[in-house]
Amino acid sequence: MLVEIIEFVILVFILSFLVEYIERKIRAKVQQRIGPKYTGPLGVFQPFADFLKLVFKEDVTSYGSDWALSIVSSLLLLTSSIA
Numbered sequence: 386m387l388v389e390i391i392e393f394v395i396l397v398f399i400l401s402f403l404v405e406y407i408e409r410k411i412r413a414k415v416q417q418r419i420g421p422k423y424t425g426p427l428g429v430f431q432p433f434a435d436f437l438k439l440v441f442k443e444d445v446t447s448y449g450s451d452w453a454l455s456i457v458s459s460l461l462l463l464t465s466s467i468a
Contacts, residue, residue: 402436409428
């Protein structure tokens with residue numbers, strides 16, 4: 386059961402990156418510009434680069450705020466949005 390879930394998550398990631406790449410190429414054609422082309426052949430790895438940039442972005446928290454409460458509230462917001 387766990388293996389199928391992991392395979393599904395990987396498939397969803399790959400398909401979402403592919404859809405994002407295609408969307409960027411279409412937007413570039415409509416706006417008459419080149420589009421992603423610098424990361425990998427023909428810009429194929431641009432969605433992965435954007436994902437890594439998002440994952441490793443600096444966390445911004447207020448001075449004196451409770452870090453654990455901030456994480457828990459973010460997770461609750463995410464799960465309620467998904468539900």
